[in-house]
Amino acid sequence: MKNPLTSLFSVNSTSISLKTCISKSIDLLKHFTNQKSISHGESLHAHLIKIGIDSEKYLSVKLLIMYSTFKKPLEVDQILKQFDGFNLVVRNCLIHANMQTGDFNKARKLFDEMPERNEVSWTALISGLMRLGKVEDAMWYFGDNPFRNLFTWTAVITGLVQNGLCYKAMGEFRRMIGCGVMPNDVTFTSVLRGCGEMGDFLLGMCVMSFVTKVGFAEDISVCNALITFCLRLKMVDLARSVFNRMGSRDVVSWTAILDMYIEMGDLKQARRIFDEIPEKNEVSWSAMIARYSQSGYAEEAAQLFQKMVLDGFKPNTSCISCVLNALASLKALPAGRNIHGLVVRTGREGDVFIASSLIDLYCKCGETKDGREVFDSILHKNVVCWNSLVAGYSLNGQLGEAIEVFDRIPNKNNVSWNSLIAGCVLNEQFDEIIEVFNQMLLSGELPNKSTFSSVLCACASLASLDKGKNLHGKIIKYGFGCDVFVGTALIDMYAKSGDVESSRLLFKRIKEKNDVCWTAMLQGLAENGHAKEVLDLFYEMERTTTVPPNELIFLAVLFACSHRGLVDRGLYYFNSMEKVYGVHPNEIHCTCVVDMLSRSGRLSEAEKFMENMPCEPEVNAWAALLSGCKMHRDEERSERAAEKLKELTEKKPGGYVLLSNIYASAGRWHDVSVIRKLMKEKGLKKSGGCSWIEVKNRVHLFYSQDGSHGQSLEMFGILDVLAFDMFVL
Known part of the structure; x- marks a missing residue:
């Protein structure tokens, strides 16, 4: 940092007038006091002594204010000796300085000991008391004040509003x-x-x-x-x-109108206003960067931050946190490390909010080790830092580390529990989620919408209807029954647990349905084979709402058309995705069309569609064509599809198993043995089927040819008895 004194004393002091020197010195002393830069202030004082103008009245007053602000009693006493007896201006300055530093008793003592007071004395005391929140004391002095003029009235009105x-x-x-x-x-x-x-x-x-x-x-x-x-x-x-x-207009005027457009969410107009501001300050820069970051425009936030620094502005804590969040969403690790360097250079590495954003950045970029180093360097950790590290470990699949950090959090809050539960969801530890949720309730922490959405996701994945119903009761108890997000999670849970009727009832009760809600219901119907209802509901959505169909909704519609054999209707929806709705089809949509054509026996169309697909066909597309070939006994086309599938499934057994089944259905047993041998040579093995049941709040998993269950002997014994009885009968 360039020394501010250089510009004043870079030439011999005799080359500038005494009046100019005093004026510039007063400005510098005021600046050093406001910036809390006592070292520069002391350097300037030393130079003023050297050139013999330190005792100048106005300079002495500013030096007195500076040393009082920094609580330097020896220096204050030394300067006071320069004044001959009582000095009204000096006393008023000391009262003001002590009020600024919060030393109310000393300020009042100075005021009470003054042999005479003027309107400045009363105003300084009253405004100081108001700033310290001592309203009753301020009003008492105001009532005793002989100077009921504009300045004391204004001090009282301003203080009361504050x-x-x-x-x-x-x-x-x-x-x-x-x-x-x-x-x-x-x-x-x-x-x-x-x-x-x-x-x-x-x-x-x-x-x-x-x-x-x-x-x-x-x-x-x-x-x-x-x-x-x-x-x-x-x-x-x-x-x-x-x-x-x-x-x-000044910068406050521009920033106020900028905030207006930012609050309205009109970022385009806000940026236009921002670019028009003739003299920007840190507040206007930070406001624009923060809104870009919060609205998902991470690249714009990062670019604007770079321009801010290049233009010589110093970003505040909020601004640095916002740009770090933007870089985290972009996974821009090198740029994040540069910001970290700036934080260290400016001495703000101990700020807990900046540190939390750095932890989030490193973890989202997969560098949990660096995130942990930042965390360990924080001297006074708050719950935000702890939560950031828990979420970071969870995001990277390090659930053990996340639990270890979570257990050490001194004062857990709602976000702490939700971070761990969300981590369990990401790592598909669904049984663990239920356990953590129960511990959360026992701790006395109240769940929120986010908590219920995550736990319902676990119930849906476990297809645990009993747990889901129990959770539904708690949702009503805590008053989240009408919330669209929780309601959507309930619709998904009931649908995935096979209770489509409950999904329908919940869907009808939600008044303000959003696109996520419609998607959950349509997908739930599609996954449970209610293809006609999917198409009817999609038609109702188009007719009665302004909700635009998204990729997942179209996937449910195409799935329904495929299983209802409505090929032409399905093709119509697929072709209208981009033309009518502006939704670009992806690989899964194309696979759905291939499956639809293959199921209906239109194999030549399916093959031709794959050749002209807007994207490269995925493995499942070729598998769908193979499945259609198997169903309609088209061996020649299946051979072509199988060759392509072999190229794509070097490490996946699904395509080989499907091809083997096609050969088996055609009685080509030699080819079946060749495929099986090829799978064995490549070390490929199809994963066994799995089923599960829930008994007394515990989920029991069963795999093909698996005897690891604790009651396997008893179960196999019962199966033998049943098999014997069936054979005898």
Whole structure:
């Protein structure tokens, strides 16, 4: 960092006038105090002593304020000796400085010991007390104040608004006007802020009229307050009108109107306003970057952040966190490491919010080791850091590490539990999810919508209807029965558990259905073989809603057409996907068409379709064609399909098994043995079939030719008895 003193003392001090030197020194001392840079302030003080102007009255006052702010009593006493006895200006400065540092008792002691006070003394004490939240003390001093002028009234009104006592502030404003004291720009700014926080439209309009009447309609700070008031009350057009009428604008004006478009979600217009801002500040940059990141425009957020840094602006904590989140979604690890370097260089590596975003970045890029190093470097960890690491391990399949970190979290919250449950979902540890959910309830932590959605996913995957119904009861108990997201998860759970009727009832009860809800119902019907209902429901969705069909909805529709033998209708929907609905077909949609044509015996069309597919046919497409060939005994075409399938399934047994079955159905046993031998040579083995049942809240899994179950002997014994009885009968 370049030393700010260089520009002032790079030449001999005699080459600039004494007045200029004092003026620049005062500005620098004020800057160092605001930036909390005591080392630079002390360096400047030393140089002022060297050139013999440190005792200049105004410089001494600024030095006094600086040392008081940094609580340097020895330096304060030394400077006070330069003043001859009581000095009103010095005392007022000390009161203000002590209030700034929160030393209320010392400030009040200075005030009480003053032999005489002026309006500045009273205003400094009252405004300081208000800033510290000591409203009653401030009002007591205000009542005893002999100077009931504009400045003390404004200090009281501003302080009351800052402490959330807006109604009381409006009362003092009326009293002030009644006493004949006219407000200034600061008064109007505070009053308008109070009107906005109260949501009082009529009072705000009256104040706006008063603003015009007393001649502050062109004041920048008052206009900024008017814009903020209008935006708070959702009066967008009026806010824009005030902005357009302003003769001159500052960065606050531009940032306020920028925030308006950002809140409206109009990023295009917000960016246009942002580009028009003549003098941007860190707030306007951060607002635009944050909204890009939060709205899913990660690349734009990263590019804007880069431009911000190149233009010489220093990003704040929120801005760095937002750009790290954007880079995490892009998995842009090199750029993320550069931001990490910037964080270290600026001394902010200990910030828990930035550290949490870094953990998230590294974990989403698969670098959990680096994420753990960032986590371990945080001295004062909060629950956000812990949760980020749990989620990061879960995302990378390191569930053991995630559980180990989770168990160490000192104060778990809802997000902690949800992170672990979501990790179990990602790693398909569905039995573990139920156990974690029960532990969560026992801990006293209340589940939310996200919790129920994840646990319902586990019940759906386990096809555990009893657990799902039990969970449905809890959802109603906790008041989430009408939520569209939880309702959609329930529809999916019931459908995957085979209870389509319950899915239908839940679907009908949801008033505001979104695309996810329609998708869940259509897929549930398709997976359970209700092909006619899929097509009827899809027609109803098109006729009665504005919900656009998505890829999954079209997949359910094509699946239904395939199983109903409605080939021409299915082809119509497939061809209209991109032309009518703007949905680009993917490999799975194409496979569905191949399956549809193959099932109906239109094998030549299926083969021709595969040759002209907009994408490369996947393994399942060739398998579908082979299956159709098997069904319709087309050996010649099956040979061609099998050769192609062999190229794609070097390490997958499905295609070979299908080809073997085709040869077997045709009585070509020699070819069957050749395929089986080829599978054996390649070390391929088809996974055994699996079934399961749930008994007393426990899921029992059974695999083909598997005797690992604890009660296998008893079960096989019963099967032998049944087999004997059937044979005898």
